[in-house]
Amino acid sequence: MKRIFVVEDDLGIRELLEYLLMSQEYAVKTFPTAGxxxxxxxxxxxxxxxxxxxxxxxxxxxxxxxxxxxxxxxxIPVMLMSAHADQSLFDENCVKDFIAKPFDVDDLLTRIRGQLS
Known part of the structure; x- marks a missing residue:
């Protein structure tokens, strides 16, 4: 079972992502803070x-x-998410993908599957 860490301070988004990813049979661990x-x-x-x-x-x-x-x-592939940032800021080697918020659930899952394959 693939393991995904979700780092998101917004409780609603964090819970949605956890539920969504667990429904796809991923092991999920969430974190509300960087620390x-x-x-x-x-x-x-x-x-x-x-x-x-x-x-x-x-x-x-x-x-x-x-x-x-x-x-x-x-x-470990890192997918960054933001509602406020321009995707071009993340054209760095460490970022494997950028997800703009609000996101389309089907698109998010497709991109996650792509990173894990």
Missing amino acids: EFQNCISHESADLILMDVMLPDGNGLEMCRDLSKDPQRKK
Whole structure:
């Protein structure tokens, strides 16, 4: 079973993503803050990370850059999400995909499957 970490501070979006991904038979672990995610990623791993850019205690793009420098974590695909950012800002090696909010559920699932295949 593929494991997905979701880093999203908005409770409604986080719960929706958790429900949606679990209904597709993914193992899902969610984090409302950058700090909670960073504590977990130091000793657990995922097959994919779905991360909001704007978090109350961190920046998803900066965390993505940090992951890309970690030899054990750099191969985990990171998909960033944001309602406020221009997709062209994320044309970096660490970002495998960018999801604009609000997102289409079917498109999101298709893109996640693509990253995990």
